[in-house]
Amino acid sequence: MSWLKSAHILFALCLLMGLLALAAGSSGWRWTAVAELVRGDDIVAGLRAPRVVLAALVGASLALAGVVMQTLLRNDLADPYILGLSGGASAGAVSSLALWPGFPPGPAAAIGAAGAAATVRALTRGSYHPTRLLLAGVTVGSLLASATGLVLVLAPRATMLRSATFWLFGGLGTPQWNVLAVPAIALASAIGWTLVRAERLDRLTLGDDVAASLGVDIRPLRRTALLIGVVLTAAAVAVGGLIGFIGLLGPHIARRLVGATHRRLVPVAVLVGALVVMAADTAARTAFAPREIPVGLVTALFGGPFFLVLLNRRNW
Amino acid sequence: MARVAAAGWMTAEPVASETVISAAGLAVARDGRRILSDVTLGVRGGERLALVGQNGAGKTSLLRVLAGLDRPSEGHIEWCGQRLPTGSERTRMLGVLFQAEAPVGFTVRELITLGLGLDGPPSSRQSNLVDAAMGRMELRELADRRCNALSGGEWQRVALARALVAEPRIVVLDEPTNHLDPAHRAELLAVLDSIRGTVAVVIATHDLECAASCDRIAMLSAGTLAAIGSPGEILRPDVLQRTLGVQVRCVPDPHGGPPLLRLLGRQPGYKEHPPA
Numbered sequence: 341m342s343w344l345k346s347a348h349i350l351f352a353l354c355l356l357m358g359l360l361a362l363a364a365g366s367s368g369w370r371w372t373a374v375a376e377l378v379r380g381d382d383i384v385a386g387l388r389a390p391r392v393v394l395a396a397l398v399g400a401s402l403a404l405a406g407v408v409m410q411t412l413l414r415n416d417l418a419d420p421y422i423l424g425l426s427g428g429a430s431a432g433a434v435s436s437l438a439l440w441p442g443f444p445p446g447p448a449a450a451i452g453a454a455g456a457a458a459t460v461r462a463l464t465r466g467s468y469h470p471t472r473l474l475l476a477g478v479t480v481g482s483l484l485a486s487a488t489g490l491v492l493v494l495a496p497r498a499t500m501l502r503s504a505t506f507w508l509f510g511g512l513g514t515p516q517w518n519v520l521a522v523p524a525i526a527l528a529s530a531i532g533w534t535l536v537r538a539e540r541l542d543r544l545t546l547g548d549d550v551a552a553s554l555g556v557d558i559r560p561l562r563r564t565a566l567l568i569g570v571v572l573t574a575a576a577v578a579v580g581g582l583i584g585f586i587g588l589l590g591p592h593i594a595r596r597l598v599g600a601t602h603r604r605l606v607p608v609a610v611l612v613g614a615l616v617v618m619a620a621d622t623a624a625r626t627a628f629a630p631r632e633i634p635v636g637l638v639t640a641l642f643g644g645p646f647f648l649v650l651l652n653r654r655n656w
Numbered sequence: 657m658a659r660v661a662a663a664g665w666m667t668a669e670p671v672a673s674e675t676v677i678s679a680a681g682l683a684v685a686r687d688g689r690r691i692l693s694d695v696t697l698g699v700r701g702g703e704r705l706a707l708v709g710q711n712g713a714g715k716t717s718l719l720r721v722l723a724g725l726d727r728p729s730e731g732h733i734e735w736c737g738q739r740l741p742t743g744s745e746r747t748r749m750l751g752v753l754f755q756a757e758a759p760v761g762f763t764v765r766e767l768i769t770l771g772l773g774l775d776g777p778p779s780s781r782q783s784n785l786v787d788a789a790m791g792r793m794e795l796r797e798l799a800d801r802r803c804n805a806l807s808g809g810e811w812q813r814v815a816l817a818r819a820l821v822a823e824p825r826i827v828v829l830d831e832p833t834n835h836l837d838p839a840h841r842a843e844l845l846a847v848l849d850s851i852r853g854t855v856a857v858v859i860a861t862h863d864l865e866c867a868a869s870c871d872r873i874a875m876l877s878a879g880t881l882a883a884i885g886s887p888g889e890i891l892r893p894d895v896l897q898r899t900l901g902v903q904v905r906c907v908p909d910p911h912g913g914p915p916l917l918r919l920l921g922r923q924p925g926y927k928e929h930p931p932a
Contacts, residue, residue: 536775542762543770549725550757555746555773599802600761603777 343598343608350611354396357615361392361622366629390515395621395635396614397523398512398580401572403590403613404530407605408569410591411545412562413470420573420587423477427484428456429577433507434491437500445507446578453574456480461566468548468562510583510636512621519579526575530568531610537561538602545600583636585643586613592650616643674701676736676826676856677722683730684717691717692879695731701825702853706867707860708890709876710900716830718876719860723752723828736825744822747773751819755830759803759811764795767803771818789821793847809840816847826856833863845869864891868914875899887914901926 362373365388370376376384405420413422421429432452433445460476492504534541540561543551548558576583594609620638627633677699684692692714699705699722709715720726721733724740740746751771762770769778769786778786790796793813798806803814812832819827833841845866848857859866867873873890875883877899883890890896891914896904903920 539770539775542766543773545760546770547757550752550754552725553723553746553750553752553754554770555741555743557742595761599763599766601766 343604346597347604347608347611350608350615354611354615354618357618357622358392358396361395361618362388364622364626366625366632387514390517390520391512391621391625392618394512394515394520394523394579395618397520397527398576398583399586399590399613399615399617400610401523401527401530401576401613402583402586402617403594403609404527404534404606405569405572405576406587406591406613407594407602407609408530408534408541408565408572409587411541411602412565412569413474414545414547415470415474416592417588418474419585420569420576421481421582421584422474423460423570424456424480424484425453425477425570425573425577426582427481427488428452428454428459429574429582430488430508431456431484431491433577433581434488434504437504437507438491438495441497441500445503449507449581450574450578452484453577454570456484457566457570506634507581508636509634510581510639511634512580515579523575523579526571527610530572531606533564533568534602534606537564538606541565541602542600581634581636583617584640585647586617586639589616589639589643589647592647596650675699676701677733677858678737679722679728679731679733681731682718682721682728682733684714684721684726685729686717690879692721692728693730695876695881697874697881697884699826699856699858701856703872704848704852704857704859704870706870706873707858707876708862708864708867708873708900709882713876714879715860715876717879719828719830719858722858724750725752743775744773747771747822748824749826751822751824751827753816753819753827753829753832755834757815759806759814761802761804763800763802764806764814765790765799767814768795768818768821771821773822785821785823789817792820792850793817808835809837812836812840812844816844820851820855824855826858827851829857829859829861831861832859833861833866841866864917867891868917891915891917897923897926 359373362377362384363370365383367383370384373384373388377389379385402420406418409418409420409422410416412418429449429452432455433449436443436445436448460473460480463476463480464472492501495501540556543554543556544558544561544565546554551558590609590613591605593612594605598604598608616639617635620642621635624633624635624638675698679698680696682692682695683690695718707715707718717726721728724735735749740749765786768789771789772778772782772785774782790799793816795813795817798810798814803811806814816832832844836844848869851857859870861867868887868891870887872884873887874881875890875895882899883895891906893904893906896902901923903923905918905920906915907918909916
């Protein structure tokens with residue numbers, strides 16, 4: 341199957357999933373969702389539509405951040421959170437919930453994620469070794485995770501535990517349209533940049549020496565790639581909390597479908613990420629309706645086993 | 657493979673005796689320790705030069721400087737009278753074959769295309785270069801295979817095809833005959849013969865037979881250029897004893913080729929790294 345065909349099929353699936361997600365919800369199925377969307381129905385247009393778009397944005401962002409991180413660290417097991425970003429984001433979000441309970445934890449989570457990544461980079465100054473960066477990321481991440489735990493244990497109010505749990509496992513909530521602007525801009529610029537730099541990123545995956553011998557000016561490329569990966573992830577956690585496995589699953593599925601060149605990998609990974617999170621979020625909203633479960637639980641529950649199947653089918 | 661010809665290069669103007677790499681007073685220091693000092697050498701267009709020396713003699717350090725991967729801590733180096741450019745200009749100037757590059761998930765065609773150093777999809781003329789490179793290395797049937805599913809010999813050919821695809825004026829090869837069986841080694845040498853005279857080739861090698869096939873051999877010893885000359889001048893018992901610490905017997909080739917060598921043993925009492 342040609343890669344364009346894969347991309348078209350995925351795009352069609354994304355549209356279908358979007359419609360399905362609009363139709364499904366805790367207040368029951370609405371098969372006339374499209375008509376209600378056009379009419380500006382309160383539930384479909386006001387509540388469900390922004391939520392579905394948010395799910396797509398977050399999934400696409402995490403999958404693309406996964407591609408960028410895996411290229412940057414030359415490691416197939418890297419994910420968007422690997423450089424301590426998950427620890428930083430959760431520490432930020434939980435602190436925000438403890439200190440300003442009325443305020444959404446998103447901005448603090450983004451700042452925490454970016455701060456953790458900056459710390460990791462500062463700790464690994466000097467010559468660039470992916471392994472050093474990874475180890476520093478794991479260490480900073482676990483330090484911040486324990487700080488998160490401490491805040492949760494010593495939290496003044498029990499109600500905070502509930503909202504924190506929801507956030508830590510990825511809660512998309514009921515967003516306003518204007519909340520979507522920042523992640524949308526981040527995603528659009530990241531897609532644009534990775535496509536313009538696709539061939540350089542290809543060469544970067546071959547290692548520093550090979551990339552340099554193939555005419556790549558490595559340092560500026562790596563610096564921008566790291567910035568893009570961190571901004572994408574920070575924007576995604578700010579609006580969606582911590583949603584696991586998408587950043588790992590998206591790139592891997594995409595690579596199996598269309599191979600390793602970024603010009604194909606990037607659009608396909610973005611579509612896969614959007615599709616998977618929209619599907620997972622629809623399940624999270626409807627499985628235990630009227631109660632909602634965090635979308636991160638669904639992605640981990642289904643993503644984990646799926647990933648194991650992929651692992652066993654691939655020659656490493 | 658011996659019948660292959662470097663199609664594109666044939667149309668290029670002859671590169672006779674123009675200097676394509678000129679290096680003067682090169683020194684490399686790492687962690688405050690000098691690994692290489694005062695190396696001055698020039699490589700002419702179309703020439704094949706071997707870098708030979710014991711482990712730790714500075715071969716790899718010199719090769720990395722010649723390939724533009726490391727900057728020398730002292731001295732000056734130019735390629736075709738200028739600094740190495742970036743992008744596709746660089747790949748047209750200099751190709752590199754690495755010793756231990758791990759194959760990745762790209763297909764053979766994708767990987768060789770990356771050797772053009774482009775910032776977008778290849779034009780049809782550029783695709784033709786890729787086809788030519790695959791034809792030259794007999795890789796056409798493997799074009800859509802993933803590189804990490806190739807055998808060692810196939811991967812070596814793909815890597816060499818990538819180094820040559822942009823039809824560079826210089827190629828630098830790090831231990832190209834390492835890990836190759838005799839048939840693949842002969843194949844590699846045949847490919848190098850097919851570009852002799854059009855591309856300057858610098859080879860770091862322990863393989864004295866490979867070195868003997870070069871126009872000149874540079875002998876490195878303890879971080880300095882101990883001797884440089886034709887195979888006839890370098891592959892002699894006294895020079896090899898002094899620079900490599902081995903005893904050899906050299907027999908003239910009855911067919912008129914470079915001298916045949918037989919390794920007799922280590923030179924007793926040879927100090928690997930005499931004090932500088």
